[in-house]
Amino acid sequence: MGVRTVLETSGRLLIVDDSSTIRRSIERHIFSDRVTKIYQAANGREAMELFERYRPEFVTMDLTMPEMDGLTCISKMMALKPDTRLMVISALGDAETAIEAVERGANEYVVKPFSAEDLNVALANLIAEA
Amino acid sequence: MSDEEIKVFIDGVVRYFERVTGEPAEVDPPYLKGEDSVTLDFTGVIGISGRHRGAVYFTSCAEQLTELLQRFGETVIGFSDHEDLVGEVANTIAGNARQYFGSEFLISVPMVLIGQPDWISFPRHLKNFVIPITWRTYRSYLIICLERATAERDAVALPS
Numbered sequence: 001m002g003v004r005t006v007l008e009t010s011g012r013l014l015i016v017d018d019s020s021t022i023r024r025s026i027e028r029h030i031f032s033d034r035v036t037k038i039y040q041a042a043n044g045r046e047a048m049e050l051f052e053r054y055r056p057e058f059v060t061m062d063l064t065m066p067e068m069d070g071l072t073c074i075s076k077m078m079a080l081k082p083d084t085r086l087m088v089i090s091a092l093g094d095a096e097t098a099i100e101a102v103e104r105g106a107n108e109y110v111v112k113p114f115s116a117e118d119l120n121v122a123l124a125n126l127i128a129e130a
Numbered sequence: 131m132s133d134e135e136i137k138v139f140i141d142g143v144v145r146y147f148e149r150v151t152g153e154p155a156e157v158d159p160p161y162l163k164g165e166d167s168v169t170l171d172f173t174g175v176i177g178i179s180g181r182h183r184g185a186v187y188f189t190s191c192a193e194q195l196t197e198l199l200q201r202f203g204e205t206v207i208g209f210s211d212h213e214d215l216v217g218e219v220a221n222t223i224a225g226n227a228r229q230y231f232g233s234e235f236l237i238s239v240p241m242v243l244i245g246q247p248d249w250i251s252f253p254r255h256l257k258n259f260v261i262p263i264t265w266r267t268y269r270s271y272l273i274i275c276l277e278r279a280t281a282e283r284d285a286v287a288l289p290s
Contacts, residue, residue, distance in 0.1 A: 018239060019218040021211060025202045064221060066239045091225025096233040112222045113149040 011057025012037045013127075016047040016073065017089065018065045022112075026060055026089070029119045032127045044068025051077050056084070058126060061106070063090040063097065071097075071104060078105035087126045089114070131276055136160055136259055138230040139186070139274055142223040147265050151201045155265040163258035168271045171195075172212050173243040174220030180236035184256060184276035186227075188220035194268035213242045223272065 013035045017023045023040045030038065039054060041047035045067040051059070059077065063070035070088065077084055087108035088101045098109045110122045140157050147155035173189040195212040198219075204211060217240030224237045252258045252275055261272040 019221075020214050021199060021202055021204065021218060024204070028203050064225065064237060064239055091222040092233075092237075093226045093229035094231075094233045094235075095229075097228065112225070113146045115149045115152070118149075 011035065012039065012054055013058040013060070014039045014041065014047065014050055014054070014056040015060050016041045016044070016065070016070065017060070017062040018042050019062075022062070022089070026119065026123070029116065029123055030127075031120075032124065034127050044070065044073045047073050048076055052080065055081055059084055059086040060123075060126075061086055061088050061090075063088060063092050063101070071100060074101060074104040074106055085126050087122060089119075089122075131257065131259060131274065135230070135276070136261070136274065138227050139223060139272055140261055142226045143261060143263055143272055145226065146219060146222055147263075150198065151265070153265065155263050158262040158264070160259045160261045163252060163260045163273065167246055168260055168273060169243070169246045170270065171245060172216040174217040175241045175243060176220045176224040177238035177241075178224070178235065178276060179238070179279075181234040181279050182231065182276050183279050184274075186220055186224040186237075187252075187273040187275075188216060188223060188270065189273070190216055190219070190270040191268060194265065194270055197266065197268070213244070216240075217242045 011034065013030065015023050015026050015038060027038055039050045039056065041050050043065045061070045061073060074086060086106050087110060088106045089110045089112060091112040093111050101109055108122055108126055110118065143157055144155060147153065168189065170189045171192045172195060173187055176186045178184045178186065192212050195215050196207050199207050199211050199215055221240050228235045256275045256277055259274045263270045263272060
């Protein structure tokens with residue numbers, strides 16, 4: 001891996017989840033100074049609007065959401081910006097869905113319910129490996 | 131529903147409270163719902179479609195939801211937070227069940243019911259299983275109403 005400056009790896013994070021409790025919980029677990037700005041979306045349509053406007057480097061993505069589901073969002077985001085680091089955080093616990101998410105471009109897949117420690121580790125991995 | 135299928139949901143309840151709070155919930159033996167009301171202050175409902183049809187309900191008192199929200203780190207807690215969390219708990223337990231039922235176990239986004247509205251009706255043609263949950267001093271219930279979709283039932287009924 002080449003040496004990267006903090007500036008190159010700093011970035012914007014988009015948190016997508018239809019639960020406001022989960023969105024705030026994820027935001028509270030962002031400790032890295034690599035994340036310079038956080039946006040939140042409550043459904044897939046809002047997520048795509050924010051993604052197209054701000055082009056975030058990192059995304060956490062729920063799957064079961066109104067308006068547009070998370071798998072569709074992942075495909076659309078990857079088509080627009082393939083180097084996006086994206087982590088699914090979903091209740092859907094079946095292997096088929098996890099595989100499909102990864103095939104569409106997700107880097108990580110975390111199954112809810114998560115402990116604070118689970119979330120800390122997953123978010124740190126998502127951001128550190130950028 | 132088979133005992134094995136009901137156990138999938140019991141395991142989901144236990145996992146939810148253990149992961150989120152670090153404290154296990156106690157689950158009493160499931161029973162078939164009668165005419166008695168089991169809905170509490172807030173109820174999250176997830177519709178099920180695909181190879182199964184029906185619904186999963188999680189119903190809780192406001193006090194339990196407040197304490198769970200605090201475990202998520204919330205400090206200022208209002209009515210809308212209770213609505214949000216009760217739907218999220220129902221969604222999580224129903225979504226986790228796909229690990230057993232597979233990706234054709236399709237779950238809806240949550241619908242949230244407040245209080246005990248008269249129009250809440252549970253499917254009469256299905257057995258409605260009630261799973262009583264105790265976490266700390268609080269009581270809540272998971273209610274499962276599920277059947278295999280028609281084509282799936284027919285396939286199961288056919289001789290091999």
